[in-house]
Amino acid sequence: MSDSEELFKVLQDAKDCKSLLKKNLTPERFNKLKGLKSKFGGTLADCIRSGCKNPDSGVGIYACDPDAYTTFAEVLDAVIMDYHKIDKVTHPQPSFGDVNNLGFGDLDPSGDLIVSTRVRVGRSHASYGFPPVLSKEDRINMEKVSVEALQSLEGELSGQYYPLTGMTPETQQKLTADHFLFNDSDRFLKAAGGYDDWPTGRGIYFNQDKTFLCWVNEEDHLRLISMQKGGNLAEVYKRLVKAIEQMEKKLTFAKKDNMGYLTFCPSNLGTTMRASVHIKIPKVSQMPDFKEVCDRYNLQARGIHGEHTESVGGVYDISNKRRMGLTEFEAVTEMMRGVNEIIRLEKS
Numbered sequence: 001m002s003d004s005e006e007l008f009k010v011l012q013d014a015k016d017c018k019s020l021l022k023k024n025l026t027p028e029r030f031n032k033l034k035g036l037k038s039k040f041g042g043t044l045a046d047c048i049r050s051g052c053k054n055p056d057s058g059v060g061i062y063a064c065d066p067d068a069y070t071t072f073a074e075v076l077d078a079v080i081m082d083y084h085k086i087d088k089v090t091h092p093q094p095s096f097g098d099v100n101n102l103g104f105g106d107l108d109p110s111g112d113l114i115v116s117t118r119v120r121v122g123r124s125h126a127s128y129g130f131p132p133v134l135s136k137e138d139r140i141n142m143e144k145v146s147v148e149a150l151q152s153l154e155g156e157l158s159g160q161y162y163p164l165t166g167m168t169p170e171t172q173q174k175l176t177a178d179h180f181l182f183n184d185s186d187r188f189l190k191a192a193g194g195y196d197d198w199p200t201g202r203g204i205y206f207n208q209d210k211t212f213l214c215w216v217n218e219e220d221h222l223r224l225i226s227m228q229k230g231g232n233l234a235e236v237y238k239r240l241v242k243a244i245e246q247m248e249k250k251l252t253f254a255k256k257d258n259m260g261y262l263t264f265c266p267s268n269l270g271t272t273m274r275a276s277v278h279i280k281i282p283k284v285s286q287m288p289d290f291k292e293v294c295d296r297y298n299l300q301a302r303g304i305h306g307e308h309t310e311s312v313g314g315v316y317d318i319s320n321k322r323r324m325g326l327t328e329f330e331a332v333t334e335m336m337r338g339v340n341e342i343i344r345l346e347k348s
């Protein structure tokens with residue numbers, strides 16, 4: 001049996017698996033795609049390894065490289081439509097709204113509930129593949145061009161780059177506990193090859209106040225992040241838009257018609273935007289219909305140390321779930337509306 005056939009068998013035998021991969025990789029699709037290779041040399045096995053080895057995956061499939069969205073479109077399109085709740089793979093041009101008149105400001109002026117606010121996007125270099133097809137040399141070269149672009153940022157975005165190689169474990173732990181830095185503990189990403197050659201080529205850039213940060217070669221080539229304490233979503237969003245515009249002038253990012261920006265995980269395509277609050281909701285989170293409320297407002301609830309972690313002390317990470325088929329402004333507005341409703345419920 002080939003690598004992909006063995007993986008597919010494991011997936012078919014996983015009877016309790018509810019991932020979008022399991023639902024959408026039918027035997028017909030599998031047989032059609034199993035022998036194909038993407039332009040970067042990636043295979044179907046590279047895309048489905050994580051979802052087959054982790055039957056508790058929610059999504060279960062990654063793109064081995066930007067071309068996977070063409071070569072393996074038959075399964076990826078189905079997963080994309082399912083995740084982003086769209087009936088056609090389509091995505092508008094980027095649109096950030098009028099940043100001087102957004103229609104939202106501080107979501108929690110009382111300061112009672114929202115601990116902090118964060119908005120991030122992912123970006124991929126157009127000329128490189130994603131983790132399963134990258135070499136150590138690719139990672140080092142990508143880090144170099146990313147850091148050069150970051151070092152050209154101006155004003156409140158200007159800062160310094162700190163490579164993971166050589167960083168003390170104490171510094172790493174402190175930055176991670178404070179929600180700034182990533183680590184290599186996500187077993188889904190690990191199985192997808194996301195930590196190959198760790199820690200080579202990885203690092204973090206941040207400004208003096210740690211309100212603008214950039215992750216280099218974590219899950220995506222770049223993750224641009226704006227965050228601060230409290231609930232002022234407008235300030236956080238505006239800072240991120242500024243960073244995106246400056247970075248766009250320096251680098252060429254992978255994009256595709258009707259898909260927007262391309263990312264390793266299909267759940268991040270399109271705007272690639274995740275706008276989140278860490279919010280104290282001891283009452284709402286205990287309501288029997290908490291999950292339904294989140295679904296109704298297209299929100300996702302995570303624990304406070306990132307995806308696949310648990311809540312601590314009634315504090316949850318609440319963010320927009322959909323990133324594709326809507327503009328950046330619409331994605332952040334969707335999150336704002338949902339968070340307003342969660343706050344209303346918590347206070348009533």
Ligand code: ADP
Nearest residue numbers: 116117118179274276277278304305306307317
């Ligand atoms: P991502 O947003 O990159 O998809 P994670 O869910 O893994 O990924 O979160 C990454 C990190 O960002 C984690 O340390 C998490 O605690 C932190 N984080 C997310 N949202 C917020 C927020 N609103 N305030 C502070 N930290 C946050």
Ligand code: CIR
Nearest residue numbers: 057058059060061188265267
């Ligand atoms: C999974 O399938 O659960 C992991 N590979 C993570 C997918 C990203 N999750 C998400 O909801 N954005």
